Amino acid sequence: MALAIASFAQQTINASITHDGLQRDYILYVPAIYNSNNPTPLVFNFHGYTSNANEQMQYGDFRAIADTANFLLVHPMGTLDGSNQPYWNANWGGAVDDIGFTEALLDSLAVSYNINMNRVFSTGMSNGGFMSYTLACELGHRIAAVASVTGTMNANQSSTCTPSHPTPIMEIHGTLDTTVPYNGLAGSMESVSNVLSYWANFNNCNTTPIQTAVPNTSLIDGCTATHFKYENGDNGVEVEHYRIDLGAHTWPGAPIAIGTTNYDINASTKIWEFFAQYDINGKIEINEIEENELELITLSPNPVSDFFQIEGISASDFRVDIISAEGKTLLKMRNETFFDSNELTNGIYFLNISTGNSFRSIKFVKL
Numbered sequence: 001m002a003l004a005i006a007s008f009a010q011q012t013i014n015a016s017i018t019h020d021g022l023q024r025d026y027i028l029y030v031p032a033i034y035n036s037n038n039p040t041p042l043v044f045n046f047h048g049y050t051s052n053a054n055e056q057m058q059y060g061d062f063r064a065i066a067d068t069a070n071f072l073l074v075h076p077m078g079t080l081d082g083s084n085q086p087y088w089n090a091n092w093g094g095a096v097d098d099i100g101f102t103e104a105l106l107d108s109l110a111v112s113y114n115i116n117m118n119r120v121f122s123t124g125m126s127n128g129g130f131m132s133y134t135l136a137c138e139l140g141h142r143i144a145a146v147a148s149v150t151g152t153m154n155a156n157q158s159s160t161c162t163p164s165h166p167t168p169i170m171e172i173h174g175t176l177d178t179t180v181p182y183n184g185l186a187g188s189m190e191s192v193s194n195v196l197s198y199w200a201n202f203n204n205c206n207t208t209p210i211q212t213a214v215p216n217t218s219l220i221d222g223c224t225a226t227h228f229k230y231e232n233g234d235n236g237v238e239v240e241h242y243r244i245d246l247g248a249h250t251w252p253g254a255p256i257a258i259g260t261t262n263y264d265i266n267a268s269t270k271i272w273e274f275f276a277q278y279d280i281n282g283k284i285e286i287n288e289i290e291e292n293e294l295e296l297i298t299l300s301p302n303p304v305s306d307f308f309q310i311e312g313i314s315a316s317d318f319r320v321d322i323i324s325a326e327g328k329t330l331l332k333m334r335n336e337t338f339f340d341s342n343e344l345t346n347g348i349y350f351l352n353i354s355t356g357n358s359f360r361s362i363k364f365v366k367l
Contacts, residue, residue, distance in 0.1 A: 010067065017108050019101045022079065026105060027053045029073040030113075031066045039116035041071040042109065043275065044102065044135075046078075046128030048150075050085045053077040060125050060149065060251045062268045064329040068321045068352050069272060069359045072113060076105060078127075088124075088131035091154055098131065099138050106142060118279040123147040123271050125251055126180060129171075130154065133195070136169070137161035144280040147271040148172070150180055150249050153190045158198040166234040166282060169199040170274045172267050174223070174247025176260065182243075196230070196241055203233035214242070217348055217365060218263035218325075223247040225264045235282025240274060242267075253325060263325055269350060269361045276359045299351060303365035310337040310353070318355040325349065341366050 011030040016023050034040060043066075047056035053075040057063070066073045078086045079096045089098045102122075109115060122132040122143050129151015136146045137157065145168035152173070153161075173192050175182045184191030190198075200207060207230075214225035223246040230239040244252060248259035253266030277283055296312040310320070322331040322339075325348045331339075344366045351362045 010063075017105060019104045020097055022096070024079075024101050024105070025053065025077040027057055027075040027077075028109070029057070029063055029066060029075070031063075031070055031072075033067065033070050034072065034113075036114050039114050039119075041119035041121065041275070042106070042113075042115050043071055043073050043272075044120070044122040044124070044132075045073060045075050046088055046122070046124030046131045047075070047086065048124070048126030048128050049087050051125070052086055056125060056128065059254050059256070060123075060268060061255065062272065064321060064323050065268055065272045065352065065359075067329065067332070068319050068354045069276065070354075071119075071272075072109070072115065074105065074109065076102065088127050090127065090130040090134040091157065092127075092130070099134065102135060103139060103142060116279075117142075118281065119144055119275075120280075121145050121147075121275045123149070123275075124151065126150045126249065129180075133157070136163055136167050140164035140167060141280075143167075145169070145275055145278045147274060149251050149267050149271075150174065150177055152180055152184065152192060153195050153198070155184070155186070155188050155190055157190065158194075161198075163202060165280060166203045166237040167199065168237045168239070168274065168278045168282075169196075169203075170240045170242075170271060171195060172242040172244065172252060172265075172270070174244040174249065174260070174262075176246055177249045179249040192241070192243075196228070196239055200230040200233070200239045203230075203237045203239060205230035205233035205237070205239055209239075209241070214264050216264055217363060221257070221263045222260045223262050223264075225252070225262055237278070237282050242270065255328075263348060266323075266325070266350060266361070269323075269352070273359060273361060297353060297360065297362065299362055299364050302362075303367045304341050305367045306342055307338070307340055308364070309339065310351075313337065313353070315355040318353055321352040323350040323352060323361075 013028040016025045129148030132146040141164040147170035209228040228241040250261040252262040
């Protein structure tokens with residue numbers, strides 16, 4: 001089957017609500033496969049300090065994944081701080097109630113969309129990562145899991161954090177991040193190791209993580225990645241960390257490299273794979289058999305020069321997307337296993353497979 005450039009039939013909605021007397025803007029992404037008859041997960045994607053909702057939608061892009069995995073994606077817009085810069089008040093000072101705004105936005109969206117309230121997730125870049133941790137601490141009864149990219153927790157925030165349930169946590173962070181230092185900043189920011197230890201202990205996970213080197217498939221990005229997983233937490237909850245060795249204050253797999261950006265992983269893909277395992281009660285068991293089947297799937301050959309195929313899939317109904325390293329969807333198909341890669345340029349790609357509520361992404365290299 002020859003590759004074809006995919007066309008989108010989704011909705012990108014710019015809208016606002018009024019909260020505490022302020023107009024609060026957001027961008028909602030609704031995938032074409034959304035069906036109002038089915039409860040659908042929702043992902044909050046918070047921008048970083050000085051950034052905005054549109055930049056985060058483009059830079060930390062989940063849209064192609066949402067098109068396959070079927071979740072709603074909302075990009076809220078922060079307010080201006082004393083320096084006239086957009087930010088999130090993740091206990092950073094100021095009078096703006098961003099916790100209340102987030103809850104009000106969730107409730108507002110639930111009026112118009114069939115949201116699975118047990119599967120509401122939060123992620124974000126930098127200040128958006130701080131915001132996600134703050135939601136886990138202060139709005140945990142509405143948030144099933146959080147993931148932070150280049151963010152951390154405020155200094156001593158763990159002493160006042162009151163999570164309402166075992167909370168799955170993912171942190172993706174570069175060791176040479178000079179904006180939010182990996183080792184923290186005294187009196188201001190916790191180190192990544194302290195954050196991981198806090199959540200692993202709160203969730204009663206194993207205190208020693210399983211450590212795995214991520215294959216260094218991109219030899220020109222100037223950095224590598226190591227994966228850490230703290231297993232066996234309450235309700236099946238785990239804490240995961242991708243340490244980007246020599247990485248900067250960047251989003252791995254982003255469509256544009258700003259500083260040392262890792263391309264051995266795609267942060268958006270890893271975050272959704274993580275979220276997809278959970279609801280607010282912990283690890284989802286209903287799809288366990290299906291997920292195990294997806295883990296058996298391979299691509300052959302890999303690397304590929306012309307034709308390749310999916311091997312080991314037993315599902316009768318599944319979707320396939322091929323995504324570029326920059327996050328662009330190049331192919332959308334259903335129930336196909338044989339592909340011609342001759343229309344692809346040399347480089348790294350991701351093949352996303354979804355069946356039901358389960359999802360897997362496989363990296364491959366075109367030579």
